[in-house]
Structures are given as structure tokens and as C-alpha cells.
Amino acid sequence: MDEVEVVVAHSERATLRVGDVFLKVDADQARVDVEVRAMALAPVPTPEILWRRPPVLAIAALRGTTLGRLGGPATGSTAAWAAAGAALRKLHDAPLPPWPGRAGRSVAALTAELDDECGSLVRDGILPADLVTRNRQVAEAALRPWTPAFTHGDLQIAHLFVDGDEVTGIIDWSEAGQGDAFYDLATFTLGHEDHLDDLLAGYGADVDLDVIHAWWSLRSLLAVRWLVEHGFDAFAPGCEVDVLRSRM
Template identity: 65%
Template structure:
């Protein structure tokens, strides 16, 4: 009998692995529907859907290994990171998905609320929050919407050698700022950004990418705590916020 491995679990959803199959169990069926629609529309490799039932989506395992893990050095060669950049260019140039993303005004309101919560609860020193809040302002500007993954963490991208074998977890895919995907991908590995840009093949605003790192991290700390994760683990959001603040 094959063992069952809990990949990730929190109050909203869980993913378990049984052999070469992943089962995504979600309390909100609309998220599963959105993920299936996004994978069908994405012009880059995604996992094969084996079957789906209410609240459960079964996916085949992807070949290769994750691009990296937060808090750990990435063993992927520069060519693999560049290949991910090339895949992102294809995704961002694709026709827009129907799901709208957050507007700059919505993000600014969320950012204000999270900064207030972080300082009120003394989760981080006030100066670290305020410095990151100032950095994040550069992301709150109009952008040309693109087909974005929306949660392009290192562990969501699989590579084999210097080729991308697939991208997982499409539940947050929406119209958004393409630089947000680049910022999320390199959140714990900013030194790899130039490799990604080499494959992406376009001029990008490095300050906006840096701003998205601060904005994502400021917005993410409370969610992680509320769902049983540790935002202070190596390479995670609190590490990012401290590093960003030290560069001001």
C-alpha cells in the first residue's frame, strides 16, 4: 500500500500525495473551478488532471524537481532560471484570463490594514514595517494587465536540467502585474533575478520588483500566522522584510 504524504494543509485547503497522484482538497469549489480553467488556458506546462469531484482535484505528479525552497540554496543552474523566465514571458503575453486581479487602490487599502496590524501586535519593529511600506509604494501604480500565475513560489515551478516541466497551484491566476510574478519567484533568491530576466527578454523595473517583494511580504505575515505557518522561518516573509529594510 502506498503511503499518504501531507504536502501542505491549512484552514482553506489541503494537498496530499499518494504515489504519483496529488489530491487537492478545497473548502471552496470555485477555487478548484478557477484553477482548472487557468491550467486549461495557460500556454505553459501544467499538471495533467486525472479526475475531479466536488471539493477534490486529482493531478498527476510532474517530472523533475522544484526550482528551489525558501531558506535553502537553489541547486538549479542559471539556465533553468532563465528557462523559467522564458516560460513567464509566454504566459504574460497570452490572452487575459477572465478573473480580474486586485487594483492598486484595493492593494493599498489591504496594505494599510496589514501594516497597522503588524505594528499594533508588535510582530515586527515599527521601523521595519514603515521602511517596507515606503518601498511597497512603487508597486501601487497603474500597470498593463497580463495573464499572471499569482502565487509563483519556487516550490510551484518544476524543472529538469534547464527545461521547465510544469507549474502547479493556479488557484490565484488572474489579470495582474507581470512584475508581481517575477518578484514572487525570486522572493527568497533575489540574486537569481538577473538569470530570470535573461530568459524573460525585456526591460523590467527592478525597483517595482523590489516593491512587490515588500508588499507581498507585508500582506502575507498575518495570513501565514492565522493558517498555522511560521513567517519567521528562514527565507520567509519576515526575513525578506528585514533584508529589504536594511537596504533602504
């Protein structure tokens, strides 16, 4: 019998792997509903859904490997990164899904959330004030009107698979919906700034680099405390705190 591998587990959800099957356990069925609907609408390769019996969603493993992980080395050829960019452009150009996503919070709501989080990071002694202040300044460029796009909403580098130079699939769509396309681009290249040009070569659209840089800071500021509280190491080399330090 295949061993059971715990891919990720925290208080909100868990993902297990048994052979070529991933079992996603999530008590929030509305979040799973979004994932299933988004995969059905997305014009890019997604995993096959094998079955769903709440609170479990079973999906098939994808062919290939990821282009890396946050805090680890990036892999893949320049062409593979360009292929990832082309897949993101296809997604962002697709008809909008009929619901807002994580990347679609209003500027006012996002600003309020960011200000509250920055205050907590300093007040609780998680990060030094100068680091938070500088990155809050950088993040300002992301707080602007944006044209809605079909966004993945949590497009970490580990969520896109390639086989050679071909994108074989994108996983974890529970945060998908209408949002800022630059958020996806920034999330995918977080901690791997040296591959941004390769990604954009395939994306093929005008991109405001200041906004990408701003989303690196903004996403990291919002993530650090949650990661610490849920047992993840945001201070590991190459991860969120290093991303914030690079803005100094």
C-alpha cells in the same frame, strides 16, 4: 500501498500526495474552477488533471524538481532559471483570461489592504514599527498603474518544476487571472534575489527593478500575519521576515 504524504494543510485547503497522484481538497469550488480553467488556457506546461469529484481535484505529479523553496537553498543551473523566465514571459504574453486574479487587485484596494495590514502588524506586536514603516515606503513603487497580463498569481519557487534545463510544469493555479506581471516575477524570486538576473535573462523584457523590490516588500507585509495564524513560520531564516529585514 504508497504512503499518504501531507504536502500542505491549513483551514482553507489541503494537498495530499499518494504515489504519483496529488489530491487537492478545497471547500471553495470557485477557487478550484479557476485552477482548472487557468490550466486549460495557460500556454505553458501544467499537470494532467486525472479526475475531479468535489471537493477533491486529482492531478498527476510532474517530472523533475523545483528550483528550490523559500527559506531553503536555490538549485538549478543558470540555464534552468532562464528557462523559467522564458516560460513566464510566454504566460504573460498570452491572451488574457476573462477574470481578474490575485495579482490584479486595483491600486486603491491594494493600498487600503496594505495600510490596514501594516497597522495590524505594529498594533499586534508582530513586527517592529521601523521595519514595517521602511518596507511600506519600499512597497509604494508597486502601487502604480499596470498593464494587465495573464498571471499565475501565486508563483512561489516551489510551484515550477524543471528537468535539467527544461520547464516541465507549473502547479497551483487557483489565484490565476489578469494581473501585474511583475508580481509573478517578484513572487518567484522572493528570498532568492541572487537569481533575479538569471530569471530576467530568459524573460527578455524590460523590467523595473524598483517595482520587483517593492513587490518583495508588499507581498511579505501582506503574508506575515496570515502565515503566523495558519501555523507557518514567517520568521524562519530566508523567509518573509528576513526579506523585510533585507530592505533595511
